Amino acid sequence: MKAMICEKWGGPEDLKLLDVERPPLKPGQVRIKVRAAGVSFATTLVIAGKYQRRPPLPFAPGTEASGIVIEADAACRRLKVGDEVVAVLDWGGLAEETVAHEVNVFPKPRNVGFVEAIQLAISYPTSAAALTWPSVLDLRKSQTLLVHAAAGGVGMAAVEIGKIVGARVIATAGGARKTEFARAHGADHVIDYTSADFREEVLKLTSGRGVDRVYDPVGGxxxxxxxRCLAVGGRICPIGFAGGSIPQVPANILLVKSIAVMGFNYGYYVGWSPHDARFEEAERTLALMERIRVWCEAGLCRPHVDRIWRLEEAATAMRALLERSVAGRVAVVMDT
Known part of the structure; x- marks a missing residue:
């Protein structure tokens, strides 16, 4: 089979399209004929050796894929050959075939194409859990939610889910195209951070009160x-640090405003942490994915892919992400 292979830590241009052996099927796993795979900012960190986990070299990068089950181990109970699925992978998405633990594979919504479905592996469950789980933001109806990087993968999902919950959503994005994208996905107010101070605009929109919840994939x-634009008793959730800088939390502000920082790492629930919790958290993750499937089939979630590249063009897809020229997500599709 063909796969984009990372043989050494480096940039997207260091990846090679090679013919490789099919990955072995282990107990409790399914083999998937990949129709589409996702790449993200995190993918570029993985191939550079800068992510929190390093796959053993050589490997095919890619942690999210959609496709059709073509083989299932006898221990699998939920899935069978022929099922159309979305999969969270340890790695291996940028290949014609991949294998995944059944616990990390979920039914694809009927009304979502294979290309768009890549976002349901990581982006949507990350945002859904961060926004709705009581231990994280616990967003409630009529609260005000501020979503940063709203034209990115998790940001777009957060805007849509915020509206599903019944919140008032304020979004930030950069430039006319991205602000319009955020508005089209349901944001009540959109702030172009390239031309306005978002803190000032948020305080104006909330009559000085501030927002109840902040979803932040940017950092810094x-x-x-x-x-500083959280309301008293508010919560903020750092999801990532796309801005490149990891912030230090001023505890005096937390104290004075009675606000809380709620960290959330979806990787813990899908096996990407030192403690592999994917099996013990399987029931919770499956319930989350079922909730997202229902939202999609009701037309409440509208996954969007900005551009599509073929497998041999995966490096170009990653470069587009690094250049921040994408609204939503990009996908890599297979010839087979």
């Missing part, structure tokens, strides 16, 4: 200013 100064 965005996180710092978000703390």
């Amino acid at each position: 100064e965005v996180f710092a200013q978000s703390l």
Whole structure:
């Protein structure tokens, strides 16, 4: 089979399209004929050796894929050959075939294509859990939610899910195209951070009160200013640090405003942490994915892919992400 292979730590251009052996099927796993795979900012960190987990070299990167089950181990109970699925992978998505633990594979919504479905592996469950689980943001109807990087994968999902919950959603994005994208996905108010101070705009929109919840994939100064436009008793959830800087939390602001920072790592629930909790958390993750499937089939979630590349063009897809020229997600599709 063909796969994009990372043989050494480096940039997207260091990946090679090679013919490789099919990955072995282990107990409790399914083999998937990949129709589409996702790449993200995190993928570029993985191939550079800068992510929190390093696959053993050589490997095919890619942690999210959609496709059709073509083989299932006898221990599998939920899935069978022929099922159309979405899979969370340890790695191996940028290949014509991949294998995944059944616990990390879920039915694809009937009304979502294989290309768009890649976002349901990680982006949507990350946002859904962070926004709705009581231990994280616990967003409630009529609260005000601030979503940063709203034209990105998790940001887009957060805007849609915020509206499903019944919140008032304020989104930030950069430039006319991305702000319009955030508005099209349901944001009540959109702030172009390239031309306005989002903190000032948020305080204007909330009559000085501030927002109840903040969903932040950016970090750095965005996180710092978000703390200052939180309402008393508010919560903020750092999801990632796409801005490149990991913020330090000023505890005095937490104290004075009675606000909380709620960290969330979806990787813990799908096996990407030192403690592999994917099996003990399987029931919770399956319930989350079923909830997302229902939202999709009701037309409440509208996964969007901005551009599509073929497998041999995966490096170009990653470069587009690094250049921040994408609204939503990009996908890599297979010839087979």
